[in-house]
Amino acid sequence: MHWSKDRICHWMANVKLSRILLLVTLALVTVPLFTHYYLSNVERDRERTLSDVHRSRTKLEAYEDFSALRASDLKSRIQEMLHIKGSVSTELRDLEAKRQRLQSEVVSLNHRIEQLKTELGRQQIELNKLKLSVEQAQVAQREALQRNSPDLAPPLTLTASSLPSYNSPPSPTSPPCTMTTCFDHSRCPLTSSFPVFLYDTAESKATIFLKTAISQTVGYNPHFTLDPKTACIFLVLVGEGESTDLSTLNQLPYWGGDGRNHVLLHLSRVDMTLESSLVPSVDTGRAIIAQFAHKNFRSGFDLVVGSARGPPGGDVWTESTFQLPARRQYLFSFQGVQPKSQQSGFNVTELQSYLSLTTDEISLDTNCLAASGIKQSESDWGLCGTEESRTAMLKRSTFSVVPAVESSPLIGLRVYEALKAACIPVVIGDAPLPFEEVIKWKAAVVRLPLARITELHFLLRSFGDADLLNVKRQGRFLWERYLSSLQALVDTTLATLRDRIQLPPPPIVDTPAVSVFSDGFVPLKTDPVIVDTEPEESLGPLEPPYPSASFKRNYSISFTQGYEMWNVWGDPFHLYPNLPFDPVLPSDAKFIGSGKGFRPVGGGAGGAGKEFCDSLGGNSPREQFTIVMLTYEREQVLMNSLSRLHGLPYLNKVVVVWNSPRPPLQDLRWPDIGVPVHVVKASRNSLNNRFLPYEAIETEAVLSVDDDAHLRHDEIIFGFRVWREQRDRVVGFPGRFHALDLNYGGWLYNSNYSCELSMVLTGAAFFHKHYMYMYSYWLPQAIRDKVDEYMNCEDIAMNFLVSHVTRKPPVKVTSRWTFRCPGCPVSLSEDDTHFQERHKCINFFSQVFGYTPLLNTQFRADSILFKTRIPHDKQKCFKFI
Ligand SMILES: *[C@@H]1O[C@H](CO)[C@@H](O)[C@H](O)[C@H]1NC(C)=O
Numbered sequence: 001m002h003w004s005k006d007r008i009c010h011w012m013a014n015v016k017l018s019r020i021l022l023l024v025t026l027a028l029v030t031v032p033l034f035t036h037y038y039l040s041n042v043e044r045d046r047e048r049t050l051s052d053v054h055r056s057r058t059k060l061e062a063y064e065d066f067s068a069l070r071a072s073d074l075k076s077r078i079q080e081m082l083h084i085k086g087s088v089s090t091e092l093r094d095l096e097a098k099r100q101r102l103q104s105e106v107v108s109l110n111h112r113i114e115q116l117k118t119e120l121g122r123q124q125i126e127l128n129k130l131k132l133s134v135e136q137a138q139v140a141q142r143e144a145l146q147r148n149s150p151d152l153a154p155p156l157t158l159t160a161s162s163l164p165s166y167n168s169p170p171s172p173t174s175p176p177c178t179m180t181t182c183f184d185h186s187r188c189p190l191t192s193s194f195p196v197f198l199y200d201t202a203e204s205k206a207t208i209f210l211k212t213a214i215s216q217t218v219g220y221n222p223h224f225t226l227d228p229k230t231a232c233i234f235l236v237l238v239g240e241g242e243s244t245d246l247s248t249l250n251q252l253p254y255w256g257g258d259g260r261n262h263v264l265l266h267l268s269r270v271d272m273t274l275e276s277s278l279v280p281s282v283d284t285g286r287a288i289i290a291q292f293a294h295k296n297f298r299s300g301f302d303l304v305v306g307s308a309r310g311p312p313g314g315d316v317w318t319e320s321t322f323q324l325p326a327r328r329q330y331l332f333s334f335q336g337v338q339p340k341s342q343q344s345g346f347n348v349t350e351l352q353s354y355l356s357l358t359t360d361e362i363s364l365d366t367n368c369l370a371a372s373g374i375k376q377s378e379s380d381w382g383l384c385g386t387e388e389s390r391t392a393m394l395k396r397s398t399f400s401v402v403p404a405v406e407s408s409p410l411i412g413l414r415v416y417e418a419l420k421a422a423c424i425p426v427v428i429g430d431a432p433l434p435f436e437e438v439i440k441w442k443a444a445v446v447r448l449p450l451a452r453i454t455e456l457h458f459l460l461r462s463f464g465d466a467d468l469l470n471v472k473r474q475g476r477f478l479w480e481r482y483l484s485s486l487q488a489l490v491d492t493t494l495a496t497l498r499d500r501i502q503l504p505p506p507p508i509v510d511t512p513a514v515s516v517f518s519d520g521f522v523p524l525k526t527d528p529v530i531v532d533t534e535p536e537e538s539l540g541p542l543e544p545p546y547p548s549a550s551f552k553r554n555y556s557i558s559f560t561q562g563y564e565m566w567n568v569w570g571d572p573f574h575l576y577p578n579l580p581f582d583p584v585l586p587s588d589a590k591f592i593g594s595g596k597g598f599r600p601v602g603g604g605a606g607g608a609g610k611e612f613c614d615s616l617g618g619n620s621p622r623e624q625f626t627i628v629m630l631t632y633e634r635e636q637v638l639m640n641s642l643s644r645l646h647g648l649p650y651l652n653k654v655v656v657v658w659n660s661p662r663p664p665l666q667d668l669r670w671p672d673i674g675v676p677v678h679v680v681k682a683s684r685n686s687l688n689n690r691f692l693p694y695e696a697i698e699t700e701a702v703l704s705v706d707d708d709a710h711l712r713h714d715e716i717i718f719g720f721r722v723w724r725e726q727r728d729r730v731v732g733f734p735g736r737f738h739a740l741d742l743n744y745g746g747w748l749y750n751s752n753y754s755c756e757l758s759m760v761l762t763g764a765a766f767f768h769k770h771y772m773y774m775y776s777y778w779l780p781q782a783i784r785d786k787v788d789e790y791m792n793c794e795d796i797a798m799n800f801l802v803s804h805v806t807r808k809p810p811v812k813v814t815s816r817w818t819f820r821c822p823g824c825p826v827s828l829s830e831d832d833t834h835f836q837e838r839h840k841c842i843n844f845f846s847q848v849f850g851y852t853p854l855l856n857t858q859f860r861a862d863s864i865l866f867k868t869r870i871p872h873d874k875q876k877c878f879k880f881i
Pocket residue numbers: 152153154155507551552554
């Protein structure tokens with residue numbers, strides 16, 4: 001059905017109306033009824049309420065009475081309660097106080113327990129150390145009792161004791177002299193130390209210059225003797241004389257008829273002619289002739305010496321040329337005056353014809369003026385110009401050609417000048433070079449037979465820069481050591497002869513270590529030091545001082561390492577107590593016959609930390625180290641540093657170099673650290689004293705430390721053990737590097753954080769005592785002078801020296817990069833002038849060396865198990881490093 005709007009309205013209207021009607025009706029009926037009912041109800045309620053009110057009032061009154069009663073009761077109850085509460089809280093306070101007392105007692109007892117535990121640990125370590133020390137002492141004692149290889153006793157010095165007796169001179173038909181036929185070895189016992197007698201210069205035939213210079217240099221030579229009875233060798237200076245009349249040689253007082261054991265030293269400085277050669281113009285009997293190469297050179301008997309153009313002696317580095325860059329303007333050069341009467345040999349025209357196709361610059365100058373002031377023979381390629389002009393050309397050449405098809409005095413001179421100018425000599429031909437029996441020229445010159453002249457260019461072109469620089473470096477080294485000055489020539493001549501007859505060089509001389517305390521004065525000691533720096537681990541046995549074995553190879557080293565002595569280490573003139581380059585035994589030798597002195601880890605079975613710390617292990621026998629500490633007027637700092645060394649294993653001795661002119665105070669108390677402390681009085685305040693080879697240093701290993709350096713025992717021991725495997729290097733803690741100055745060129749000293757280093761500072765570093773000799777006696781004086789001038793840079797110089805000798809960078813151990821001392825005043829090294837000086841030092845030292853020997857390294861030594869997870873029953877090599 002559909003409801004329309006209208007219909008809905010209609011319907012609603014109907015419904016409303018009917019409902020209204022209905023409601024009205026209803027209301028009319030119900031209202032009166034309801035009203036009546038309602039009113040009666042209200043009346044009833046009112047009465048009920050009234051009675052209720054009445055009742056409540058009565059009740060309330062009763063309550064009020066009761067309340068009054070209760071309140072007084074409660075009050076007293078509350079008071080009682082308060083009282084109880086008061087007494088309870090007092091009790092609680094007491095209890096709390098008691099509890100705290102007990103607790104603090106517990107804490108202090110715990111503390112005590114900890115203390116005792118630490119003490120126990122320390123005692124345990126101490127006990128272990130002692131046990132270990134006892135064991136080691138027993139091993140050492142057993143070794144001392146082994147009689148299988150007793151040490152050789154120091155030999156008696158045997159020398160000849162009479163003048164040479166008469167021998168008839170050799171006849172002209174005798175075969176050429178050899179050392180067997182013409183030399184009297186009986187005048188030169190192995191232990192004679194090679195005494196050399198120099199004829200009074202008045203009797204010699206040399207020029208005044210040579211006479212004075214040589215007699216002086218021979219006087220400096222340790223072999224020099226004034227007693228002809230003991231002499232092994234009789235040296236006669238002949239040289240280029242004012243008179244060439246040598247017919248009176250046989251009238252020399254000790255000639256003995258045939259001149260045996262005589263050496264005729266013929267140095268040529270001005271006269272470069274073969275005609276001046278002693279052989280065969282003079283009857284030289286059985287004497288050895290030492291001069292430039294000549295045709296009648298008796299190989300194995302005569303000696304070819306270098307050219308005597310250099311200064312008498314002293315530093316020669318100023319005369320030499322910087323070695324870099326590797327390649328110069330000319331690939332090679334030659335300057336020479338065409339010989340008037342050349343039949344064969346080096347021919348420049350021919351050489352030129354092989355070079356027509358190259359674009360390399362090559363200078364072949366045959367049209368120069370002959371050098372004046374030098375007497376040269378006409379059958380030889382003559383020298384050109386002046387020494388300056390020749391040197392200028394050599395400085396622009398990578399290689400320089402030296403004709404040596406025929407013997408000539410000029411060969412030595414040309415080689416000399418080339419090496420001095422850091423130019424590589426190319427020796428064409430096989431005429432002998434100076435001192436060839438000991439100097440291996442192969443590494444410093446290029447020597448070719450004449451036939452290879454066609455391939456010369458190709459060959460020289462094939463040299464890489466590293467080879468070029470290496471050859472130059474070796475050339476400079478040989479020149480400086482053996483040829484550069486008259487002193488070098490004389491020393492080398494005598495050393496070659498000595499080497500030839502198997503006599504050892506004279507021992508190097510230590511610097512006397514004069515005590516700063518006057519005789520009989522005993523410095524005061526403090527009680528044994530507090531152990532707060534005592535290590536928490538046993539790092540090795542405490543043993544009595546045990547010096548390194550020394551001078552064990554007196555007679556064997558020239559046989560076994562003669563080549564290295566002459567050509568690598570650069571000092572065949574002295575015998576050293578031991579060398580960082582001494583050979584090591586194969587590892588089985590320790591267990592098959594040569595075990596004496598070795599302390600293999602775990603008796604050879606190896607092991608982790610425990611066994612490692614008990615034995616020194618490694619490839620070298622047991623040894624100790626010496627601490628060298630330079631100090632200047634900082635007595636308390638020094639005393640603190642010394643006391644920290646108490647109980648340090650493997651420490652042999654402490655040598656304190658007292659640089660101050662004021663001696664230590666008499667009442668200064670020196671800590672007793674269990675090893676000798678030798679306080680050396682320095683003759684003057686110099687940082688070079690740090691590296692003086694004091695006789696008090698009896699070990700190979702030297703730990704050089706600043707008096708304010710703070711090294712832990714484990715760091716020192718670890719450093720020592722690393723050094724034992726790197727004996728030829730500087731091994732230490734603070735690393736630095738040389739950085740290029742990007743703005744101005746040259747080197748800057750840099751101590752910033754860096755991932756590469758090239759120096760390890762000797763304020764805390766191990767090195768071999770050998771480098772102290774080298775630093776003090778071998779390094780050019782200019783370097784030590786610079787150190788004195790700046791009061792700085794001695795550590796840089798040491799790094800230069802060692803890297804120069806070994807061509808290896810130093811070794812840094814553990815993580816200490818910067819090296820500061822906590823309680824010290826702002827250290828000197830913070831100072832800007834200090835840095836400026838160090839920049840200058842690096843650049844200056846490079847000039848002196850002719851190149852920069854420092855090498856970069858990213859290597860750092862940490863102990864093997866450092867940061868390795870290991871089982872609980874194993875120990876690390878070191879707890880912290
Ligand atoms: C080796 O030379 C040194 C120094 O001259 C000397 O003290 C030592 O006794 C010599 N040893 C032997 C075995 O010749």
